[in-house]
């Protein structure tokens with residue numbers, strides 16, 4: 001197996017174009033498991049850890065450009081105020097060792113329906129910045145990035161440069177149910193984001209469909225009810241019936257399966273409970289921020 005180790009982004013893109021048989025590796029927390037269990041035997045590995053550009057983040061016009069190689073530990077320590085939903089999800093990933101190595105770009109590369117970064121990225125309306133040497137940069141809304149179970153929209157000559165995440169304009173929440181409290185793959189997960197600036201609600205569902213996905217009807221329903229009742233201005237308590245109806249609509253957007261981690265019925269039930277709670281917690285934060 002060849003080991004290709006570019007030291008700049010341009011070199012990485014050139015190698016990607018020349019060697020489409022090379023598997024990119026960032027933190028390696030998914031790739032090394034695949035190699036160790038002999039599920040994959042690529043002709044070459046394309047190591048991205050020496051590409052400094054991937055390990056940087058910046059803010060421009062209210063949008064955080066998070067380099068694909070920024071690990072979870074740095075999302076938690078450096079971006080908790082700007083990207084609270086993603087930071088909450090990052091805190092639940094694996095163990096401290098996994099959070100130091102594992103990256104959001106790697107989560108997107110694997111595109112597992114259970115990846116914890118996906119629900120908050122969906123709720124925030126993130127955009128994936130992909131790039132190739134031949135065609136330059138391509139912006140892919142994250143909701144269009146997941147194309148099937150562990151499949152994504154990247155072309156064979158493309159790499160993920162970064163993910164663009166709007167800085168939180170309001171409260172965000174992330175919930176995850178697992179078979180234990182830590183080091184666990186989600187049985188189901190849910191993220192929501194309130195966008196008071198445009199009076200909108202964002203959602204993201206994990207581990208309850210072939211791909212991570214939004215719950216668009218639930219988003220429109222909750223935003224519309226908040227508007228109709230004048231709650232964005234009054235910041236009155238979120239009615240329990242409204243939170244419950246939102247939870248039911250979130251569950252209706254899922255299409256889970258029975259598997260070793262949980263039944264489809266449990267996934268639907270847990271999603272409706274998480275969505276009800278997450279919306280209530282986010283709304284309470286919005287009220288407190290007044």
Ligand SMILES: Cc1cc2nc3c(=O)[nH]c(=O)nc-3n(C[C@H](O)[C@H](O)[C@H](O)COP(=O)(O)OP(=O)(O)OC[C@H]3O[C@@H](n4cnc5c(N)ncnc54)[C@H](O)[C@@H]3O)c2cc1C
Nearest residue numbers: 024026027028029030031093094103106107109115116160
């Ligand atoms: C013990 C353990 C616990 C875990 N717990 C969790 C958990 O709780 N939640 C969770 O979501 N995940 C978990 N994971 C999975 C893993 O840590 C995450 O998916 C992580 O985000 C992968 O990031 P990485 O940088 O290690 O990716 P890598 O393993 O390096 O790569 C993953 C995939 O992304 C591709 N890739 C990486 N970077 C790029 C790029 N810039 N452009 C294009 N493709 C790229 C690779 O080719 C590969 O297909 C766990 C893994 C382990 C081993």
